[in-house]
Structures are given as C-alpha cells and as structure tokens.
Amino acid sequence: MSKTYETIFENNKKWIAEKLGEDADFFNKLAEGQKPEYLYIGCSDSRATAEELMGLKPGEVFVHRNIANVVNTLDMNSTAVIEYAVRHLKVKHIIVCGHYGCGGVKAAMTPDDLGLLNPWLRLIRDVYRIHQKELDAIEDEQQRYNRLVELNVQEQCINIIKMASVQERYIVDDYPIVHGWVFDMKTGELLDLNIDFEEVLKDIQKVYDLTNSEWVMSRTNNKNVH
Ligand SMILES: [Zn+2]
Numbered sequence: 001m002s003k004t005y006e007t008i009f010e011n012n013k014k015w016i017a018e019k020l021g022e023d024a025d026f027f028n029k030l031a032e033g034q035k036p037e038y039l040y041i042g043c044s045d046s047r048a049t050a051e052e053l054m055g056l057k058p059g060e061v062f063v064h065r066n067i068a069n070v071v072n073t074l075d076m077n078s079t080a081v082i083e084y085a086v087r088h089l090k091v092k093h094i095i096v097c098g099h100y101g102c103g104g105v106k107a108a109m110t111p112d113d114l115g116l117l118n119p120w121l122r123l124i125r126d127v128y129r130i131h132q133k134e135l136d137a138i139e140d141e142q143q144r145y146n147r148l149v150e151l152n153v154q155e156q157c158i159n160i161i162k163m164a165s166v167q168e169r170y171i172v173d174d175y176p177i178v179h180g181w182v183f184d185m186k187t188g189e190l191l192d193l194n195i196d197f198e199e200v201l202k203d204i205q206k207v208y209d210l211t212n213s214e215w216v217m218s219r220t221n222n223k224n225v226h
Contacts, residue, residue: 040062042099045103054190069097069156082165097190105145130155153182
C-alpha cells in the first residue's frame, strides 16, 4: 500500500490529537527529557522497527539502527551511541536485535562486489569466518543463513562488551546487561537467543579486559533482582 508524502503530515496531526487525548501533558513530559532503560541496536530494515515491536513509547528506548545491526570499534556512529547510552543515560539493558531474512547478512554470504558496502559487509563475513566450522556443517542454506543472523547478533554483543565504558560501568553497577535477540518477521515474534555471556566471555575476557579487575557479565542480573 503506497502512501503519499502528504499522508505523513496528516498522520502526524492525528497522532498528536491521539496522544493529547490520552494525556494532555504528553508533549510537556516528552520535552522535559529522556531517561530510557533500554538501548536497542537493530537493523535499518523498514520491517524491523524498534518501539513498535517492543510495545514501548517515546522516551522508553534509545535506538541505533544500521545495516545488519553491526557494532564496530572503528564506527564512530554506533560507538558514540553506546558510549552516550552507557555513561550518560545509564541504560540498564543493551539489546542487539537481528532479524531472519536480513538482506545485509544475505549479501555477506554472496560473492558480489557491492562497492561501498563491501567493508561493512566484510564485518559479517568475519563473523562467518569465526564460526565457519559450525556454519559450513549446516547443509540447508536457509538454516545456515538463519544461523549466521544469530551468530552475527552474538558477535555484535561481544563487540559491545569489548568497550571500556561498558566494562567499567558493569563493575560498579552490575549493569548494563547485554541481550541478543532475533526478530522473526514471519511470525512477528521476538526471540531471546539466551546467549550465555559467562560462558562466551570465559575465554575471551583476558584478551579484551580493559579494567584489570574481575568482572563477569551475566545474561540476567541476579544481584539486583528484588
Ligand atoms: Zn537486516
């Protein structure tokens, strides 16, 4: 269903009326500032939205999206978003959400020269190389593709944990907790990959530790459950 450009502004007027109908102070509160508990890092794919699929309202989630939900040390965009979310907004949860049917992941499995996209997609090819044994053992191409979507989420979660701001804050607060999710657009479901970070980090921590102190990043925060 195609919509005209003007429709967007009509929609906006309807949205304002709807929000004011629910709460006359809605925009006053919104303008006061933000204190989101979540940072969501997802794919730019137009079908994999952030707030809508999580049922969250404006002000509840800080969002970063790019092709295939990649977090890379040399990408100032994603690292600045994480740095701000962790050090200043002090989010409690960081979510990396991939999605099955991801065009970026598919392109990284295809022998094609995509110009400027090559170095970006190479980051996903690197994920394939790290997990090549497991992926090559999957005969069904669709299943292999789905698994690369999941492993890409896992590796991007690890890239977040490599950051000093995340490690330092975790030692002090036991937060942020990093989560890996996949959105299945065929069903609409959000799937928690339940990545066992304690296990994942056991071997890599000594390589990536920037704090020179003991820290264990768990999937759930047991110490602060009330
Ligand atoms: Zn995608």
